[in-house]
Every structure is written in C-alpha cells, then in structure tokens.
Amino acid sequence: EALEIELRRALSRNEFELFYQPQVDLRSSKVIGAEALIRWHHPQRGYVSPGAFMPVVATTSLAEGVSAWVMETAFRQTAAWHRAGHSVRVGINLSQCQFSVGDLVAEVERLLVACQVPPELIELEVTEDIILDKFQQANAVFSAIRAKNIKIAFDDFGTGYGSLTYLKKFSLDTIKIDQTFVKNFILDADDAAIVKATIQLGHSLGLSVIAEGIEDRDTWYALRDLGCDQGQGYHFGKPVSSADFEASFLVSN
Ligand code: G
Ligand code: G
Ligand code: MN
Ligand code: NA
Secondary structure, eight states: OHHHHHHHHHHHTTOEEEEEEEEEETTTOOEEEEEEEEEEEETTTEEEOGGGTHHHHHTSTHHHHHHHHHHHHHHHHHHHHHHTTOOOEEEEEOOTHHHHSSOHHHHHHHHHHHHTOOGGGEEEEEOHHHHTTOHHHHHHHHHHHHTTTOEEEEEEETSSSOHHHHHHHSOOSEEEEOHHHHTTTTTOHHHHHHHHHHHHHHHHTTOEEEEOOOOSHHHHHHHHHTTOOEEESTTTOOOBOHHHHIIIIITTO
16 A cells, blocks of 8 residues: 555654643643654645554554654653653553554563653553453553553543443553543533543542543633543643643743
C-alpha cells in the first residue's frame, strides 16, 4: 500500500512529532500533566492527525517502530521538562503490538534508566480494545509496571463492553472518562448519571479520575463539584507542539 511506504519513509525521516494536551487539577486549574498525541508532520500536507494513519500503522510491521518512537520521545520530553524544573506527568498511549511483541516491561525499565525520568511522571494509557485478547498477559505487565511506580490509566472508559470487568480484574491507577459522556453531560441526564457514577466508582476503588473532552467552564465546574480529580479538553487547551506547550503552560510554573 502506498500509505505504508510513505509512513515507513516518515519514520526514517523523523516526520512524526508528539503534540501535548494539558491535563489540569480541576480544583486549582493548575496544569499537572499532558497527554502525548502523535502527529505526522507531512512535508506537503502539513500536520496529519493520527486517525488518518494510525490504523494503517497498527496493521503493518510499522507498529513496533512507531510505538517505540512514541515511548522514547515521550520519556525524553518528560525528563527534559523535569530537568527544567517542571514536574509534568506525561500520558503515553500504548498500542496493541506492545502487548504481543517485545517486552514492554524491559523497554520501560530501559527508558527509565536511559532518560533518568522519575517514574511517577509517566502514565501509560491503555484502551480495552488493545488488551481484549491479552487479558492475563496484560495484567501481569500492568502489575510489573506499577511496581516501578509508573501509572496505568484506563483510557476511553465506558465505551467498551467490559469496562466494569476490567476495573475489577486489572491493576490500575486512573480512569479516563471518555469525552462522549462528558461533552453534553450538563444537558443530558443519562450522560450525567454515567459520569457521576463513574467518578464514585473510581473513587471507591481507590482510583484517580480524569474527565476528557471538557469544552467549557460550566462543564469544568460541574465535574469539579462532583469530585472529579482532573480534566482535559479544549477549554484548558488543545494538543500543541512541545514548544507551544512550554510557552503556554509551563512559563509561570
Ligand atoms: O490527537 P487525536 O485526538 O487526533 O487522536 C486521535 C486518536 O489517536 C486517539 O484515540 C488517540 O488515543 C490516538 N493516538 C494519538 N496518539 C497516539 C499514539 O502515540 N499512540 C497510539 N497508539 N495512539 C495514539
Ligand atoms: O482516545 P483518546 O482519549 O486518547 O483521544 C484523545 C483525543 O480527543 C485527541 O484526538 C484529542 O485531540 C481529542 N480531544 C481532546 N480534548 C477534546 C475536546 O475538548 N473536544 C474534542 N472534540 N476533542 C478533544
Ligand atoms: Mn488517550
Ligand atoms: Na479517551
């Protein structure tokens, strides 16, 4: 496939870039973290979003190389911000291939040493679909990673079939409430019920809760009043380049 060839070239030419979206403490509105989100900086087409190329990456031999690049780049960025005096926790989206080929735990250990990053500043985000068929294996990996003080977040919570089962069986730190529930939850009684219950459920299991897709102040305040810990969304900031993230969110820290 033509796109696959282009993507292989993109990896070797270093055309991928990580953008960072701020994550705030909903009480203080302080930026405490960032989710790393991949972009393809195409020489002609400009920034291409992951929806347009990650599905191809995932089904080809590119998957390993791209996910290794994402991990390494995000660890290095976290370490650089830490050295500059900014304790920003960075969320990294894991890919399915990281549970089937290679040793994720060994890679994480290698990066912790190589980058000299405090482990508590790294949060690995996993979705239900990438671990669906790797149930036992994935939980052993999560336990080993959490034993190193790296955090595990359950991403897109509520959109899968087995979310509750996963909460019971997996070793986790954080749940991220999917933006589809958050967007209109002030106006939609069903969404409100789900969001409220998820926050309570998370807390009663000792987990931290991040709401995604917060687009206005009323939604922020409502989530804060429900006890939701952290938030992410266009109201606080869109995903931006690392340079823009520093200029917009780290200057006065
Ligand atoms: O940034 P954007 O909102 O366009 O991201 C779209 C989707 O791509 C999201 O579901 C996000 O989780 C996924 N995504 C973004 N960056 C990465 C990445 O580095 N690795 C993986 N596996 N998925 C990513
Ligand atoms: O699947 P995941 O949660 O990793 O994907 C995050 C995606 O959600 C990114 O593509 C990001 O650009 C997008 N996103 C983040 N905040 C908002 C928001 O407030 N509104 C909308 N519409 N999308 C958002
Ligand atoms: Mn995510
Ligand atoms: Na999500």
